[in-house]
Amino acid sequence: MPIAKALREIERGCAEIIDRERIETLLRNYYEKGERYKVKLGLDPTAPDLHLGHTVILQKLAAFQQHGATVQLLIGDFTAMIGDPTGKSETRKVLDRETVLENAKTYQEQAFKILDPDKTELLFNSSWLDALGSAGLIQLTTQFNVARMLERDDFEKRYKSGQSIAISEFLYPLLQGYDSVAMECDIELGGTDQKFNLLMGRHLQRAYNVGKEQAVLMMPILEGLDGVQKMSKSLGNYIGISEPAKEIYAKMLSISDELMWRYYELLSSRSLDEIAEMKRQVAAGELHPKKAKEMLALEITARFHDETAAREAKEAFDSLFKQKEIPEDIPEVVIEAGTWICKALVDAGLEPSNSQARRDIKQGAVRIDREKVSDDQLKLEPGEYILQVGKRKFARARVE
């Protein structure tokens, strides 16, 4: 394969590349001499669910694997532990380690939906950071200074706006950079928000005379379903790659038209030309934006499940919302006869509290068997009902 073509594939969708020449050299060495190289990706083991935001980077790693890379998935188990301010007792630490291992396993399973397992190594940074010791840590801190540390965007903002910064937070980038020293990686991938940390790896590899300086490749941050903030689990605006096909499909369709193009660019395997053409057709009124969104939703759903599941998800979705039918696989609950409606909704997991349930009834958001409920004192008679709150929350209740 010509080097230029490989490089183009690698570059697609990247936000920024530092030391492109290095990447080109690595590709050349692979194609001309068969030399493999290492590409690092650091993962935070606290939240084990991968979402679409992660896949932007994982897909790039998969591309690297096709061009001679061995992927190093780094589980930041050590850095996760020092980040926990309450992690002071020994027992807790042991427990954390178990959780971390479990999370790492989950991560791996999910990541292998995209990555080639034969070309992937799994590493834990505790294996060298534990051994670093206090002396090693102090040695590490001499490699950088506070003024430069404060250049990091979020530190600077917090410092200027008078918010606190813990010393341990300064250690984070240093330790992450030291990982690159220990791993002797050639390239590190990350989101654009990781730029500072990624460059730290380069800086420290030089300081520790590793004999090479990692190239850095940054991918754009994928916005979450709200279209504003980055996709993250804690914000609840994500699509998890292990979610059921119907969920993925439905969530994809709920994004705004504007966001759809962003997702096309970052997630779709369609060529950029193809996407531009679709965009033109939509603007010209030749293609309904809803259609374009459906195509994207099908593609993404099929990626994590398969074609059949994606088509089924679409059919279920269409019958539910176009014909206003009730979905088939909704949670079932058993409720005692005579239960107050509000309590039943809470028990069914449709509402967080009786008060909220009462408020929703007042607003006409609650339905039983598609009939709007107007009496907030209603007691359930024995029988089978479909409970509904808003447009999306359903439960089948067996009252006995």
Added chain:
RNA sequence: GGUGAGAUACUCAAGUGGCCAACGAGGGCAGACUGUAAAUCUGCUGGCUUUUGCCUUCGGAGGUUCGAAUCCUCCUCUCACCA
């Protein structure tokens, strides 16, 4: 170590003795309209089966008062300046 400023609900942010479950904005939820899009309009946004009621909440613990987010004391945390 010293001096000063500050801590209010998911976030920002008013309130400085009763009219406070606490202005406003953002976010979120719901309703109308739609393509479960956007925009717009409307309502809600601590809990409690008796909802013009009751209980809990304004960093924490005490105190003053008929009554405290608001005043006093101590504590914790944050920031700024000085050392």
